[in-house]
Amino acid sequence: MQTKIKTIIALFILFVSASSCDNYLDLRPENGIVRDEFWKTKEDIQAAVIGIYSSMLNSPPDVSDLTLTEYLFMYGELRGDMLLAGPNVSEDQRDIMNANIIASNELTSWAAFYRTINYCNTVIDLAPAVRSEDPTLTQMQLNHFLSEALAIRGYLYFTLARTFKDVPLKLKATLTDQDNYQIPVSTQAEVFAQVIKDLKLADEYAVEDYGDNASNKGRITSYAINAMLADVYLWTESYQEAYDATKKVTDSGKFALIEASASTWYNSVFAVGNSSESIFEFQYTSSNLPPFYNIFLQRPQFRAGALVMEEVFGIDFDDPVNTKDIRGDRASLVGATGEIYKFTGLNNEERKALQDSDTHWFVYRYADVLLMQAEASARLQGQGQEGKGQEALDIIANLRLKRKALLQTEQNVSAGDPDGIIDYILAERARELAFEGKRWYDVLRVARANNYARLNLLIDLAVKTAPANQQQSIIAKLRDYNSHYLPINTYELYTNKALEQNPFYK
């Protein structure tokens, strides 16, 4: 009996020890790919680059923050003067709209930005090594991929520096837990300098034509890079460089303003997208929907300001139905109800259905570049380059003609009055780029130029929008330049001890 038991045990031990165990002890994930198996072929790089774009459309499934598009919209519009709180506005959104900003406000989380930045960093760090693995990958192709990653990283850092002022510059990929996360902030000027450096390199490597329209508008081209460069140069007050960058776009002959005919303009530029007016758009599709339908129509968090229709676009009271700025009623907004229409409409009459509401997010449009060119020209006129003022006015006049702008929004500015021209451009940008996440940045950029020579622009904006019982506090706060930027979120300060909070929010 005893022997029998012993034999059985011995047999069992033998069986267990002899069977191969490398399978169930394997630590490699079964549903993913590890790094040393990736980064082998140019298709891998392509997949990683497309991954960067898709991370900007919607957040990965395991994170709970908002989409990058929503942050871009809110950072650009919440503090501007064209938005009102809708019935579904959150407390955090309302606080930013009322300049009641504290560091624990969840909207100040920059995680979505740094997530995509890390994807870019990964491509920039790891893609060059693929050349030795995959002989079919040419240096040219590699450069194209690098250009895309560099440009997107540059644009995101540019947006962070416009929003938070001083932010940590992380230019190396975070690959393991051993990497250093404790990075102090770099100043806004340093970030802008790095962005310019990245964008210039990206421009050297850039693609001019991918061969199909969707890629030309949905991926980084040399034109998108130059639009970004122009924008950064306007912020750093390098107006000649800004002007030159816009020229590269406008002289290419690849873009044109679409004639304002009946209702096709709205449909082709916004509802369909990727038009000849488009430079870079986030390519939402009906299988990867944007957040707009929800936040503007179904559970509206925002509405257009009460006076946007009348003060921004103007109303011809004699014939409001036929004589109108094509960018106003039923294009940017529904005048009667204040609904934001730009991202949910199909044409000037009907909205899209929920399942088809795939309107893109417009990062740069041709009209934006034209107005940046006008702004750079006006500034150059201010620096003594004669004739540039007239050039700026011509650009505005041409755009207004194409958009059927109303006579009552026309301003009579002399070509020798750069500040007057810039005010006109600001007003025109409000009309042209309404609700595209630009307004606050536009006003801030103009206000801060020449050492905040025109701070009053921000104060006027506060007088218009502030709640009556907080107006004076808000104005006093705006006189502190640090208050124009958002605080670093409390959570970031907690996890990264090297960060230093914006002094206004201490």
Place this chain on the structure above:
Amino acid sequence: MKRLLRLPSVWRLTLLFLIALVFQSCSEQKIKESTDETPNITEFIRANPDYSLFLEILDITNYASFMNTYGTYTMFLPTNEAVQEYMSDLGVNSLSQIPLDDLQALVKLHILEQKINTTEFTDGKLATPSMYGQYLITGAANNNNVSSTTVNKTANVVVSNIETGNGIIHVIDQVLRVATKTLAERIEADPNLSLFTEVLKATGWYEKLNQPITSDENNVSNFLTVLAQTNEVYNTTTWKNPANGQTITLNTIENLKLRYSKPIGNNPADPTNPADSLNLYVQYRIIPGLNYLADFATTPVFLTKAPLEVISSKLKGQDILLNEDVFNGVLEEGVGMIRTLSDETCSNGVLHYVDGNFSIKKRLPSPVYFDLCDQPEYANNTANYRKDGGLSFGFKKGDMADVIWTGSSSYTLDWNPYGTAANGDLCRVFRFRVGSGGLNDIEFTTPVIIKGRYKIWVSYCQNPRASTDTKVFFNGVQTSRLINQREYPNDPANLTSGLTDRVLESQGYKRYIFPYVHSSRLYSRLAGIVEVETTGRHKIKFVTTSCSGCGGGDADRWDVVEFRPVDMDQIWPKFRAGYKSQPGVSSGNDLNGDYLISREEADKGDNGNNGY
């Protein structure tokens, strides 16, 4: 041992269990009893040497243990430098030299019994008073391009929103001072207010403004808000005496008495008499309650101490203007408040400065024709509102600033074009009925109505399924008559039942559109007579209580609500149908183009029946 082994197995097991128990360690197990380790306010202060002096004050006053108890408090915590500055102001070397009562009052002023984050700060007082009873005022100030939140104008918030277990702490760089001067003392102490002080003394108001705070049976304190005028303002105020045609400057008490104080009946002029105009002049500058600038920016009308006289207030750009109103289409310029000087807290109220002379405006009651479609939200819809071919549109509950209702939040209050109505439109309720399936009551804010006695006429469009018993409430008080919106207008052309306008009026009806067109459904009903007690905007509410037979299509529609002074003709002028597309242009009977038809303009009777 052998015996032990021979024991039955049950016993052996029990023994084993007991041995195991003996060897069990008896040391006490540590159980975490609290769910939160955040220090309370006192613990937080104790842990930070920067605030040791305020801690000393808390210890002296015995508030230290109190601030460590459960609750939701806000503490404004002065730094050590702030307390030292306070001590040197008082000229003492140690905190124990300060009377205990003063220290207690001081501590109480720094504590609020509610948790208030800086996001809730406004330009005015905090919603909760300090434990001392005085309100703290907040704001923001900029020094050398650095802005910070301020408390009581001078103290800057250095560190804000420190969360503790029993509340929130804001660190401030100055000790907040208890306001000890009364309004009267504060006014007298300002040499720029010397004339105003004289006026107060001459009218007997100085003593009243010198009284400490008391509370009535409902625990409402009798704080006062005073609008003071500086000597400079008086120096620029002139008055032409109608008696002798001389123009004098109102910069002496004698001149002010000459201007305002008049004999009443057989009695000589006596400024201390509350009915005297100089006394009323002072009463008009005193508002019951604590009203800071932020309140003036948000509250449109204040009732003053002068009986039933109101001051209107509005924010225009950055300026707060008093009594800037539009009356009968004419803008009357207002008087600004001086922001830098105002918001002075006193022990029994708050003092403001205004930069112009103002006084009670004597106004006679005048008619107000309130077209219910005069709503800013409707007017924004420029494509439809009062346009040829305009289509109906509406707003849901909560979307209109001056109209509120209870009931359904999905049905709308519509602008409805109706060419033969006044202004060519009607205000339509989609489902005016009881219960959640409709709009139960609709309250409109009227334009400014001057105080006086008025008849209210409500005009409607007849509908066979409309409400039969609409109650009308003016400022919450029901008027004497119900409105049956199923009633057709009386047709004057009908030889048997037709009634003349005057007979109809005596029954409480009128045909308010001229000319009356056969089979018109527009009719006006006298809702009642009301006493409008204050000049300002008021509330009129329509309520329905039953819903008999109101199936689909019960569209109740109203046109104009007329407030006519009782001594005015209640029929004329009537309204001209249609939009005001060409104001000032003569058309038909409307000779002056004002879209009203006066009796003189109406050259013919209604549809041939000559009775008016």
